[in-house]
Amino acid sequence: MEHKRWIVHIDLDSFFVSVERKFNPDLIGKPVLIGGSAERGVVASCSYEARKFGIHSAMPMKQAMRLCPHATVIRGSHGLYSEASREVTEIIHDSVPLYQKTSVDEFYIDLTGIDRYHDSYQLATELRQRVIRETGLPISFGMASTKTVAKMATNEAKPNGQLLIPHGSEAAFMAPLPIRKIPMLGEKACQKLYQYGIEKISHLQKTDVRFLETIFGKHGRDIWNKAHGLDEGEVVSEHERKSMSTENTFHTNVADLKTLETSLVSMTEELASKLRREGLVTSCLAIKLRYANFETHTVQEKIPLTAAEHILIPGVKNLLKKAWNQNRPIRLIGVRMSNLCRGSYQINLFEDNEEQIRLYQAMDNINFKFGDKTICRAAGMNIGTRNFNPFMRG
Template sequence: MGTKRNIVHIDLDTFFVSVERKFDPSLIGKPVLIGGSADRGVVAACSYEARKFGIHSAMPMKTAMRLCPHATVVRGTHGRYGEASREVTQIIHDTVPLYQKTSVDEFYIDLTGMDRFHDCYKFAGELRQKIIRQTGLPISFGMSSGKTVSKIATGLAKPNGQLLVPHGTEKAFLAPLPIKKIPMLGEKTCQKLYSYGIEKIADLQRVDLKFLNAIFGKAGLYIYEKAHGIDHAEIVPHSDRKSISQDHTFESNVTEIRTLETMLTSMTEELAGKLRRENKVAGCLSIKIRFGNFETHTVQEKIALTAAEHILLPGVKNLLKKAWNGHRPIRLIGVKLSNLCTGSYQINLFEDNEEKIKLYQAMDQINFKFGDKTVCRAGGMEIGTRNFNPFMKG
């Protein structure tokens, strides 16, 4: 394969909890739940002490409190997490040649080629200590020849540890682990493999690629390579796409608010669905209006990281009120979601309840199977069948 790669995966341990503990040290050592109201909210994050009671993220807060009645519930503070994430990112940015931020608390670093001048594992260890010293946050990392093995190694290094998988030992390192440790291997895939008696990665390593292709089609190769520690995925630099937008030019100028709101609803739904599919959330919302005389106005507002329409839509409608007096004819209208970062839906659980999360999951599954706009809000339905061409900004 040519050059030996040195890939580091860094993960801030129980990030939200660790940040809250910095502000309130009395939470240290206690079971802590972060999330919405105890009545209908869900757990956005929990401490290791709470996990011992079987609590996990996205669990209804009611259930979590039943499992651990003496847990401390903290309502999340988005600003704090964003600030802590920026601090860590800055230290990494100033120290390493190439990195990829994949969520608020997770990074991949490529140290390939640096072994001519440094002991890469020692270098990564020093970076870890620097982050702990400067931010006060616990952090773990794994290092190997590829992203997948490094991510699995980080999981084993937690809490607050580090682990090296030397070149050539990837297969042996993976062998004793359960198959569910392979990232992106969902519950259904695991169940199917269990039905063939495949439980450990070692069992998977003994299986023929043809067999996996017969069962899983194209995904067979992915599973085969990951089980053997083969991963050529590159580190995509931090400057990946920062915004996603869509606009629509009307055939004739429009002055009816209902038409404008319907169009905005439809575009926002489509963009939010795309974000959720790409496992991204947005931190800024803006709308663009071009009037009949071609004069163009853009208004924007910072928002808590989200990919949920019930948070985005009121914001969009509010921006429309700010930008338009209700009289001037409008020629074009557009929506843009920016300040994107990778992060699962989990990040908006502070405001959400169980029913909403289940609804989004169900909508996304149907739209993914049968095509966008199969299901959408009534507000976006009148134009749900039209095709828009969202343009992506790099």
């Protein structure tokens, strides 16, 4: 007999704000903005109280302060958030057989089949209470037959609530909600649908799938399926991508610090760009050194979650200083970034000001269109015999 699916979507409410409030209870109930400097930074996260003023993440901090002049601005502290995310992950890891961490503050759990032994909703409720008790952070969950409906249920349960959508009631639960509440239905798709008077999910549910296919092509059926609560998406354990790495073997052994650093910078840029493209961040940085006699050393360190070169490059240079015995020439050097998880965009907003964010986005856009290594920092331009012009294709 096939078991009915039970998927739980867990989301830590206003995660970064909640972590700050845990250490400074004076912030509770006040409009709080987290991000870069008030002058040139952007909002990485904001409290529910701040959202009432029309503030949202990625908004320039100046604009947010005009909307809510009495808001408290906090410079984000990654280390705290990384640690809090790790604590919550460990509790979930201890409590359930199958989960997927989709970002620093968001998880899917598959409890299908557990109801032979336990009440699945009760188990999810106890897990939520355990997270609140052990971490002091508010958390919400939605439980339903699919990932899409579970995520929508969480959004309706917030802040600090929980909601079960029984089997068979998915379409009825979704019907009165606005179409923008469907996960992954972007602003452009919504605007197209508004032109046809389709504003609520109930309107979408009554729309012929062939009509949606003429507007959106093959995605039309996906949209129709989601509007009816149909979603085959599996909860996939996060083992599939735990690290990414790259290495460089020199033609002749190298004992020159500048050459080694240049090679490390170039590899770090390449990996950081790849992280951002895949929407990932790393919290563990490592370098590998292989000496002329093939003896190999690896040194690593835990870092706050990031995908930004201006944090990663000083990190690899520091590891090189720690690891390298400067009297010995090197034949191979490598960089590895591990403990990967989702959430790059939001995380990078903490240490970046507007100019840096735009620079990264511009670099990533050019590299994405023309292939890696099109544009890079001056420091990464001369590797061995290869020369790069930052405005020429590599």
